[in-house]
Amino acid sequence: MVSEDSIGIATDLPWPQTPAQAIALQRELAGRVLRVDDVGSVRRVAGVDVGFPGGGQIARAAVAVLSFPDLRPVEQAVAELPVAFPYVPGLLSFRELPAVLAALAGLAELPDLLLVDGQGLAHPRRFGIACHLGVLTGLPTIGVAKTRLVGAHDPVPDRRGAWVPLHDRGEVIGAVLRSRVGVRPIYVSVGHRLSLERAVEWVMACTGRYRLPQTTRAAHALASTGA
């Protein structure tokens, strides 16, 4: 029973009710992640983030769409839904994605690329929230996290744009990127339909004078204030 809205976002999805079901679904969907570059021309880039106003019973998702490459605000959408899944490290998407999908459905036009607040492949089962959102929407996505979930890495040179690979169990799962000199690095990983190298380039192209990309900052502001 899957319904779609006018711009093609499925909203009424079957959803796991327990951590065990969620993990099984991640293992199944992880095989659908595309790591090859297939982004196309990007005119609209969006930041995606979720806040929990009040006691934390409500999830408020925000999508901030910016023009590319000038990064000017062009559209935004917010959606609030009751929280239906607890926060469990590794299962973040099951808590936040329902609200995110609702917010995306409220846009007049879909973005060409999504920067998601959280991990992509840099996840225990290689299926963080950025991968999950990419697979569900079919859109190119990138995971941009402020802290590490899994993996190890060498020190990152303190130069803007420098990055080192993030390793886990013998494979490269992401990039630890110095988006700005003198600040903690950010964790970038493939979400869907692009390579790690291109993901890092897109993130840098969306980043100005701050540690986090403009897209992420705009979405965060929207998700926490609601307007």
Added chain:
DNA sequence: GCGACAG
């Protein structure tokens, strides 16, 4: 058994 642990 003792830590680590996106948001």
Added chain:
DNA sequence: ATCTTGTCGC
């Protein structure tokens, strides 16, 4: 994530 003011440092 959220609850919260001032304060240390560049």
